[in-house]
Amino acid sequence: xxxxxVETAAETVSEEDDNYVLSPKTVAAILYAVDVQDRxxxxxxxxxxxxxxxxxxxxxxxxxxxxxxxxxxxxxxxxEILSELDESIREEVISILNPxxxxxxxxxxxxxxxxxxxxxxxxxxREAILDVLEDSDRIAVQQSLTYPEYSAGRLMQREVVxxxxxxxxxxxxxxxxxxxxxxxxxxxxxxxxxxxxxxxxIALGKLMASRREVLLDSIKDDSFHVIPVTRDEGDVAxxxxxxHLISAPVVDETERLxxxxxxxxxxxxxxxxxxxxxxxxxxxxxxxxxxxxxIETTKKRIPWLVVxxxxxxxxxxxxxxxxxxxAALVALAVLMPIVASMGGNAGTQSLTVAVRxxxxxxxxxxxxxxxxxxxxxxxxxxxxxxxxxxxxxTALLFGSPLLGFVIGVALIINLFVAALSGVGIPILLEKxxxxxxxxxxxxxxxxxxxxGFFAFLxxxxxxxx
Amino acid sequence: xxxxxVETAAETVSEEDDNYVLSPKTVAAILYAVDVQDRxxxxxxxxxxxxxxxxxxxxxxxxxxxxxxxxxxxxxxxxEILSELDESIREEVISILNPxxxxxxxxxxxxxxxxxxxxxxxxxxREAILDVLEDSDRIAVQQSLTYPEYSAGRLMQREVVxxxxxxxxxxxxxxxxxxxxxxxxxxxxxxxxxxxxxxxxIALGKLMASRREVLLDSIKDDSFHVIPVTRDEGDVAxxxxxxHLISAPVVDETERLxxxxxxxxxxxxxxxxxxxxxxxxxxxxxxxxxxxxxIETTKKRIPWLVVxxxxxxxxxxxxxxxxxxxAALVALAVLMPIVASMGGNAGTQSLTVAVRxxxxxxxxxxxxxxxxxxxxxxxxxxxxxxxxxxxxxTALLFGSPLLGFVIGVALIINLFVAALSGVGIPILLEKxxxxxxxxxxxxxxxxxxxxGFFAFLxxxxxxxx
Numbered sequence: 001x002x003x004x005x006v007e008t009a010a011e012t013v014s015e016e017d018d019n020y021v022l023s024p025k026t027v028a029a030i031l032y033a034v035d036v037q038d039r040x041x042x043x044x045x046x047x048x049x050x051x052x053x054x055x056x057x058x059x060x061x062x063x064x065x066x067x068x069x070x071x072x073x074x075x076x077x078x079x080e081i082l083s084e085l086d087e088s089i090r091e092e093v094i095s096i097l098n099p100x101x102x103x104x105x106x107x108x109x110x111x112x113x114x115x116x117x118x119x120x121x122x123x124x125x126r127e128a129i130l131d132v133l134e135d136s137d138r139i140a141v142q143q144s145l146t147y148p149e150y151s152a153g154r155l156m157q158r159e160v161v162x163x164x165x166x167x168x169x170x171x172x173x174x175x176x177x178x179x180x181x182x183x184x185x186x187x188x189x190x191x192x193x194x195x196x197x198x199x200x201x202i203a204l205g206k207l208m209a210s211r212r213e214v215l216l217d218s219i220k221d222d223s224f225h226v227i228p229v230t231r232d233e234g235d236v237a238x239x240x241x242x243x244h245l246i247s248a249p250v251v252d253e254t255e256r257l258x259x260x261x262x263x264x265x266x267x268x269x270x271x272x273x274x275x276x277x278x279x280x281x282x283x284x285x286x287x288x289x290x291x292x293x294x295i296e297t298t299k300k301r302i303p304w305l306v307v308x309x310x311x312x313x314x315x316x317x318x319x320x321x322x323x324x325x326x327a328a329l330v331a332l333a334v335l336m337p338i339v340a341s342m343g344g345n346a347g348t349q350s351l352t353v354a355v356r357x358x359x360x361x362x363x364x365x366x367x368x369x370x371x372x373x374x375x376x377x378x379x380x381x382x383x384x385x386x387x388x389x390x391x392x393x394t395a396l397l398f399g400s401p402l403l404g405f406v407i408g409v410a411l412i413i414n415l416f417v418a419a420l421s422g423v424g425i426p427i428l429l430e431k432x433x434x435x436x437x438x439x440x441x442x443x444x445x446x447x448x449x450x451x452g453f454f455a456f457l458x459x460x461x462x463x464x465x
Numbered sequence: 466x467x468x469x470x471v472e473t474a475a476e477t478v479s480e481e482d483d484n485y486v487l488s489p490k491t492v493a494a495i496l497y498a499v500d501v502q503d504r505x506x507x508x509x510x511x512x513x514x515x516x517x518x519x520x521x522x523x524x525x526x527x528x529x530x531x532x533x534x535x536x537x538x539x540x541x542x543x544x545e546i547l548s549e550l551d552e553s554i555r556e557e558v559i560s561i562l563n564p565x566x567x568x569x570x571x572x573x574x575x576x577x578x579x580x581x582x583x584x585x586x587x588x589x590x591r592e593a594i595l596d597v598l599e600d601s602d603r604i605a606v607q608q609s610l611t612y613p614e615y616s617a618g619r620l621m622q623r624e625v626v627x628x629x630x631x632x633x634x635x636x637x638x639x640x641x642x643x644x645x646x647x648x649x650x651x652x653x654x655x656x657x658x659x660x661x662x663x664x665x666x667i668a669l670g671k672l673m674a675s676r677r678e679v680l681l682d683s684i685k686d687d688s689f690h691v692i693p694v695t696r697d698e699g700d701v702a703x704x705x706x707x708x709h710l711i712s713a714p715v716v717d718e719t720e721r722l723x724x725x726x727x728x729x730x731x732x733x734x735x736x737x738x739x740x741x742x743x744x745x746x747x748x749x750x751x752x753x754x755x756x757x758x759x760i761e762t763t764k765k766r767i768p769w770l771v772v773x774x775x776x777x778x779x780x781x782x783x784x785x786x787x788x789x790x791x792a793a794l795v796a797l798a799v800l801m802p803i804v805a806s807m808g809g810n811a812g813t814q815s816l817t818v819a820v821r822x823x824x825x826x827x828x829x830x831x832x833x834x835x836x837x838x839x840x841x842x843x844x845x846x847x848x849x850x851x852x853x854x855x856x857x858x859t860a861l862l863f864g865s866p867l868l869g870f871v872i873g874v875a876l877i878i879n880l881f882v883a884a885l886s887g888v889g890i891p892i893l894l895e896k897x898x899x900x901x902x903x904x905x906x907x908x909x910x911x912x913x914x915x916x917g918f919f920a921f922l923x924x925x926x927x928x929x930x
Binding site for chain 2: 027028050052059060061173176177183186187203204205207208209241242244245246263264266267268271274275277278279281282284290293295298302304305306308311312313315316320323326327331334335336337338341342344345349351352353360362363367370371374377378381386390449
């Protein structure tokens with residue numbers, strides 16, 4: 001992810017009203033160039049675009065246009081574009097690319113980007129790409145692939161700028177000036193002891209501003225985070241966000257420095273984690289993408305709908321117990337979805353707050369009890385506030401104060417239960433080691449449906465019949 | 466947000482099993498020290514904690530403990546903690562702090578952090594804090610406060626390292642070494658023309674690695690993003706994430722350099738925007754916080770519940786039209802929530818994918834039509850797949866193939882409508898300039914409830930009676 005390749009994207013951006021978005025006009029012009037097979041015009045139009053925007057465009061157009069565009073663009077295709085592409089169409093694009101173009105594209109990338117590219121590919125494609133790399137790069141990439149998926153080891157780049165701990169500023173600067181192949185981006189020098197264990201880091205700005213004879217040790221950051229190579233990438237992103245890190249050294253099990261993670265990669269992980277959370281909460285396969293086909297999308301969404309069919313059937317079973325009551329008073333059938341629906345919404349509110357707070361580690365063992373208690377009171381208060389108008393309107397419309405009383409009490413019960421289960425279930429799942437975003441929704445709406453129908457129809461049976 | 470102040474947080478972290486999370490044990494020990502008023506022990510326990518963790522802890526404990534802890538901690542209270550605190554309790558903490566401690570704390574902060582602190586305070590508190598700042602800082606902060614809320618101007622820090630475009634590496638390095646008050650963090654030197662307009666930037670690493678006589682112009686980044694001071698912070702965060710920026714210059718309307726935004730601030734904005742999206746989708750006031758009181762929480766959540774009460778009443782009205790049908794066949798009351806509930810879930814799936822894709826700008830004018838068409842087919846396919854078993858089970862259990870047919874067809878209709886409205890409504894809202902995350906949920910569930918009940922009961926009336 002080199003910033004150098006941000007070729008003149010600023011110009012394109014400033015021309016557009018809707019900041020930074022690839023304009024539909026540009027996309028249309030590009031597709032026209034493809035239609036008329038005007039390679040020069042295509043290159044002219046694509047040249048000012050950032051690789052990330054080109055990748056976005058490739059995701060937005062259809063597979064046929066994608067094929068023709070890539071064939072026409074040919075040798076201009078840049079490695080950056082590959083690493084910016086969504087996984088869902090990356091394999092397709094790789095299979096379209098001329099092998100020589102692919103080889104050139106891959107060779108341009110940093111080791112962490114090559115790893116990112118390879119980890120989602122089939123074995124065969126993977127080998128083909130590894131073969132085109134230079135020996136040293138290939139070994140680095142293969143080493144990274146031995147670390148678990150979603151670990152710091154996969155995220156880090158292996159190009160590290162380090163200096164012995166006893167050096168002074170002058171020695172560090174001279175060393176940097178002698179290096180031919182410094183990484184594209186680095187912001188700190190990592191100080192290491194003789195066994196290559198990181199012992200501190202120095203911001204480049206501080207190094208620049210210090211006199212040659214100053215010892216590195218005296219200007220190192222007061223503290224720094226060392227990340228074990230096996231740490232989960234979500235935890236890494238959390239640490240970067242929480243402690244405002246810009247880069248952090250990664251160490252293996254012997255505490256030797258093996259790489260460095262920079263904040264731009266952590267930011268990308270944070271963004272992915274958010275995507276996962278929001279999609280999981282909605283019961284959508286978390287690797288969903290807009291470029292998925294109809295069949296793929298259906299496959300990803302149907303499991304949750306099947307589960308929901310089961311829980312809806314459970315709720316229906318509850319209603320079935322009260323068939324006689326409903327037959328005696330059809331108004332109950334009219335009103336009962338109100339109680340269930342309100343419970344579902346209140347439960348989703350509590351649930352979302354709890355899932356988000358667990359993800360950001362704002363909800364912990366220290367405050368779980370207080371948060372649960374607060375939700376219970378909020379549920380009760382919401383119930384009381386909403387039950388009164390609902391009861392009154394029901395009593396008036398149906399001419400039955402008792403029916404109003406029944407729906408009011410049922411609403412209070414269900415909002416209380418909704419709040420309690422909305423916060424309690426994700427906390428419980430977290431304790432059991434299950435991702436709360438993944439499974440809480442089913443449980444909470446099942447609870448609010450079942451309790452909603454049961455409380456309303458049960459009370460009606462007891463009080464009204 | 467200086468990294469220097471990350472005092473030995475690494476040590477604390479590595480001691481804990483659950484990475485980076487403030488351990489409940491530590492919190493308990495701290496609260497015990499507060500209970501027994503043991504100031505030395507408190508300081509000893511707090512010393513290794515990062516300001517962000519201290520802020521998290523203050524958010525997690527109750528108001529009474531917070532008061533006593535802050536009083537006991539007294540002069541040790543650091544400015545960083547203030548800027549890490551959630552807005553919901555920041556004002557409370559400021560009012561507890563001894564004015565001298567507050568003054569010291571604020572003076573330590575960078576201008577962007579002071580702005581962040583001030584923007585949520587009441588006029589009176591704001592003046593009090595401005596008064597303690599040095600003149601130059603106060604003017605800088607007041608200037609920033611003239612920019613619109615949530616704009617780049619509020620986000621940027623005013624401390625910028627710049628160099629005339631004609632300098633060479635040696636001049637730049639000498640200049641940096643002469644400076645006494647370089648910002649805590651900077652990663653690029655911004656090159657400016659004689660009218661102080663940014664014309665390029667140079668990564669410090671590149672500067673370090675270049676010979677003294679090399680012209681800055683020849684080693685500047687190929688491109689760079691210039692951010693107008695009025696640009697929305699969400700757009701700024703998007704640009705950082707999309708183009709892997711580490712820092713970017715901010716310019717005023719005359720294109721003069723007025724500040725710089727760094728990626729750690731952009732990352733914080735990205736995180737907040739995600740929080741807003743997920744909370745808005747769930748109908749929770751987006752500034753919700755776990756430290757809100759019961760009353761505050763209820764106030765934030767009830768508006769959406771009131772809206773939901775209205776839409777549930779609308780759905781009930783639909784059912785009321787079919788009272789006679791239900792009275793004739795009570796099984797319909799048992800089964801009707803299944804159709805509505807499935808529609809609600811399928812609608813939420815489409816909705817969440819669409820809202821997320823709009824937020825990440827993956828869903829644009831170029832592919833909106835294709836995405837809508839895909840969702841419609843997915844909805845139809847999901848409907849067909851799920852309708853068959855539902856119809857068969859219903860036919861068997863209720864001994865009525867016709868009833869099975871009715872619920873099957875109603876389900877197909879509702880899942881199709883759910884998919885269409887789930888993606889169509891947010892796109893429409895976006896076009897109208899309304900945040901799709903805020904209002905889509907109401908519309909979509911209203912549609913699926915109304916259509917679900919209407920299709921099922923309507924078909925039943927026509928076919929079964």
